[in-house]
Amino acid sequence: MPAVDDLALLVRAAEKAGDIALQYSGPSARRWDKPDGQGPVTEADLAVNAMLEDRLPQSRPDYGWLSEESEDSAARLGKTRVFIIDPIDGTRSFAEGSRTWAHSLAVADQGEITAAVIYLPQRELMYTAARGAGAFCNGRPISVAPPRALAETKVLTARPNLAPQHWLGGTAPDFLRSYRPSLAYRLARVADGGYGAMLTLRRSWEWDIAAGDLILREAGGQISDRLGATLRFNNATPLLDGVIAATPDAHPALLQALDPQGPGIAGH
Secondary structure, three states, rough: OOOHHHHHHHHHHHHHHHHHHOOOOOOOEEEOOOOOOOOEEHHHHHHHHHHHHHHHHHHHHOOOOEEEEOOOOOHHHHEEEEEEEEEEEEEEHHHOOOOOOEEEEEEEOOOEEEEEEEEEOOOEEEEEEOOOOOOEOEEEEEEEEEOOOOOEEEEEHHHHHHOHEEEEHHHOOEEEEEEEOOHHHHHHHOOOOOOEEEEEEEEEHHHHHHHHHHHHHHOOOOOOOOOOOOOOOOOOOOOEEEEEOOOOOHHHHHHHEOOOOOOOOOOO
């Protein structure tokens, strides 16, 4: 099965990525700000990316490549399968010395994610999924939380997403809000049942979402853009129109409460 073989490859690469990243002390790692307000990058991001961009395409030379820290190329658009990589998701968290950052690695096949890994080396958490084979954390099966009322649902989202312009009637529904700095980790925590939903209403890069998309779906969750459309990957412009990821009961409840005419520009 290609997805299972790809997953084994991603797991090995993620473990090596963790070995490299842990050689750096986040606060003392050299750091630069990307142009156009795209956030920071550290020497650890670049070192991890260099290893992955060398190792993964060598193993799958017919796959395309999309990574946050690589120059993009239209060549990937002609490929059936594509690696979608975030060398370190949560770079600000890494640079501050926090443990809540992740390596996010995925393979898309004709726009659908088929193999995925989210690895948090400092938390010793390895989330994995292959299409049709379930989702796991450290080798143990995981599933989304059981049904509960939206007011009792723990939702991972940034405070700007509660702004009135995003919601019908100008008011966000009642739920229990929390926050984590890594989008990939937020998706993984919904997949493992720790939270009932995660929500981001701004345009989101594919590499932040790709691995979590499959892990969440294989754990029994539902995921879409902020308007309810199925997520597709390896787009010419690799941005998604927000993300709603949740249990099967919380997803439609959140979607129905959102104003489809909302701006979709809130912070992560």
